[in-house]
Amino acid sequence: MRTTRSPMHVLVIGGGIGGLCLAQGLHRAGIAVTVYERDESAEGRRQGYRLRISPEGEYALRECLPPALVELLVATSNERDDAGLVAYDEHLVQQWAPAFEDPRGNAPDKIDAVDRVTLRRILLAGLGDVVRFGKTFERYERTADGRVVAHFEDGSTAEGDVLVAADGTNSRIRAQARPWDVPRDLGVRTVFSRIPRASAVDGGMPEVLRDRFSYVIGSDGHHIGLMPMTFRNRPTEAAARLWPDAELVDLDDYYMSVFNVHGEDLGMTDEAFFALSGEELCALVVERTSSWHPDLRGIFRHAEPAVTFAVALRATDPVEAWEDGPVVPLGDAVHTMPPSGGVGANTAVRDAAALTRALVAVERGERERTEAFAEYQKAMVEYATEGVQMSLKIAQWSIKKVQDA
Numbered sequence: 001m002r003t004t005r006s007p008m009h010v011l012v013i014g015g016g017i018g019g020l021c022l023a024q025g026l027h028r029a030g031i032a033v034t035v036y037e038r039d040e041s042a043e044g045r046r047q048g049y050r051l052r053i054s055p056e057g058e059y060a061l062r063e064c065l066p067p068a069l070v071e072l073l074v075a076t077s078n079e080r081d082d083a084g085l086v087a088y089d090e091h092l093v094q095q096w097a098p099a100f101e102d103p104r105g106n107a108p109d110k111i112d113a114v115d116r117v118t119l120r121r122i123l124l125a126g127l128g129d130v131v132r133f134g135k136t137f138e139r140y141e142r143t144a145d146g147r148v149v150a151h152f153e154d155g156s157t158a159e160g161d162v163l164v165a166a167d168g169t170n171s172r173i174r175a176q177a178r179p180w181d182v183p184r185d186l187g188v189r190t191v192f193s194r195i196p197r198a199s200a201v202d203g204g205m206p207e208v209l210r211d212r213f214s215y216v217i218g219s220d221g222h223h224i225g226l227m228p229m230t231f232r233n234r235p236t237e238a239a240a241r242l243w244p245d246a247e248l249v250d251l252d253d254y255y256m257s258v259f260n261v262h263g264e265d266l267g268m269t270d271e272a273f274f275a276l277s278g279e280e281l282c283a284l285v286v287e288r289t290s291s292w293h294p295d296l297r298g299i300f301r302h303a304e305p306a307v308t309f310a311v312a313l314r315a316t317d318p319v320e321a322w323e324d325g326p327v328v329p330l331g332d333a334v335h336t337m338p339p340s341g342g343v344g345a346n347t348a349v350r351d352a353a354a355l356t357r358a359l360v361a362v363e364r365g366e367r368e369r370t371e372a373f374a375e376y377q378k379a380m381v382e383y384a385t386e387g388v389q390m391s392l393k394i395a396q397w398s399i400k401k402v403q404d405a
Contacts, residue, residue, distance in 0.1 A: 011160035018331035018348030019166030020123035025064035025356030036135040050229040050256040052342030060353035075238035078113035079230040090218040090292040125246040148326040171333035183314040183336040197253040199302035225258040278305035313338040321377035335384035340394035343387040
């Protein structure tokens, strides 16, 4: 707890979606915040392409962002459809699929999905030197007066009242604070890629797959999700109208492709799999789906190798609160979950909104830090646990072997 009423300074380690959303919320509230991100620039992050935005995620973004950036997010979001998730087998025979209710209904400004790169640039807009790129966190130390000092690999340090662990699944802060707390490997290996919409349609994509979230469940143990990203407006045009200084870039409409396979079915070691180039990963997906419906085989040949990469699915189970102190967790650092259902990013921005409220209350003298952080973490553990369980449930539905993980 701070011993004086001097202005609070919050250090955020990690400039992903959760960390930047928190920075926007604190910056908007007038609280001093600095984000330290290991990437050299806004270009450096590959974590997928299209993000589903849940009602809770949208509410959190609206709470943290200034109105003009919310407008920009709406303007660049996915052109909405209400087809929902539809599942097929590899022969394009429709299967049962889970249903999702959305309390937002047909609201004209509903944000149901966004491009991840566009979202990150919107979250950077207006922050200026609040975000420091090229800063790789090394360790932290607590001071005698209850503050915290962050050390970086370049030899520099930063001191603040609060250190937020927003540094992801491989969090170095968590490794120092809770070395036993390691997300478990689910045994599933995933290939993320992007397929230009025009190329997919020209390549024979069936009409039923074009404008909805489709999941293909192969009897051979291979599964692919296809998620459309159709921009309501071109990002640069929307930015010119709503926030001219936002450094948005235009992308053509596309499908995010997510190929899932259990590690036991890969026929190669993890070392070999993660060493594959984008070209080799694309070739792997084409080869593994060579016996599928001809219209499906044609689609995957148009995936973009330069933006194709592989990940291992992991999950934090159980989600637990961290110990009291000036170090507080947010996002994947505390509740890693598989990308199934798009729950992880939504939970991270929900964290950001809740932690913003807690820090604002502390700064205003309305709450003691210990009490505010305890309440934040108690609520976070509850909804994050629900998020992890939902992600695992969807993963179990799509990759049945995860049930035994």
